Amino acid sequence: MRILICDDQDMIREGLTLILNSNAEFEVVGAAEDGAQAIDLIEQSAPDLVLIDLKMPIMDGIQATESIKRRFPQVKVLVLTTHSDDEWLFDAIRSGANGYLLKDAPSEDLFKAIRSAMAGDTPVDPKMARKLFDYVSHHKPEPDARFVSSLNVRELEILRLIARGFTNNAISETVHLSEGTVRNYISTIFTKLNVSDRTQAALLALRYGLVNISDL
Numbered sequence: 001m002r003i004l005i006c007d008d009q010d011m012i013r014e015g016l017t018l019i020l021n022s023n024a025e026f027e028v029v030g031a032a033e034d035g036a037q038a039i040d041l042i043e044q045s046a047p048d049l050v051l052i053d054l055k056m057p058i059m060d061g062i063q064a065t066e067s068i069k070r071r072f073p074q075v076k077v078l079v080l081t082t083h084s085d086d087e088w089l090f091d092a093i094r095s096g097a098n099g100y101l102l103k104d105a106p107s108e109d110l111f112k113a114i115r116s117a118m119a120g121d122t123p124v125d126p127k128m129a130r131k132l133f134d135y136v137s138h139h140k141p142e143p144d145a146r147f148v149s150s151l152n153v154r155e156l157e158i159l160r161l162i163a164r165g166f167t168n169n170a171i172s173e174t175v176h177l178s179e180g181t182v183r184n185y186i187s188t189i190f191t192k193l194n195v196s197d198r199t200q201a202a203l204l205a206l207r208y209g210l211v212n213i214s215d216l
Contacts, residue, residue, distance in 0.1 A: 035064025069096035122199035
């Protein structure tokens with residue numbers, strides 16, 4: 001797996017390069033000091049995944065992730081940061097990040113998170129997962145008009161089923177549509193919410209009140 005590191009601290013970049021290159025599964029193909037440099041390096045080095053910090057000069061990790069997912073949708077983006085605030089997590093998800101890990105995680109957890117992100121999952125650091133669950137459990141936001149108005153009734157219905165963990169086949173049977181039509185609806189939902197997978201869609205649906213914890 002070809003990895004590009006993006007962090008504004010020299011020691012972090014050098015340390016991550018040593019750690020990742022020590023594992024035969026991974027090859028570090030570049031290291032950037034900020035988001036803008038990372039985007040330039042993606043064009044040159046064609047990584048499979050970008051390991052990115054959040055708070056950086058010139059272009060931060062949130063802005064960079066949004067740009068990367070728009071310009072290079074095939075490239076996975078895994079956040080690796082010290083920031084454990086809820087807002088950082090939600091902003092990262094909203095920008096299209098494929099996972100969120102804290103820098104105090106052991107090396108093996110980093111390896112697992114990279115493998116998981118490359119497999120299409122959305123790995124979240126256990127500490128952040130607990131905070132996310134607590135947030136969802138105690139906050140009942142009013143539906144955000146921007147998202148409600150962007151999705152039609154059928155799309156909202158399918159989004160709620162996605163949040164409940166329904167497979168495409170189960171959604172198809174529930175709403176009485178073909179699986180192909182369901183896949184088209186899901187693709188449209190992902191585009192409107194600016195997400196790349198079902199986990200991100202479900203988290204945003206919870207964040208913006210499109211589904212309730214009782215729906216899960």
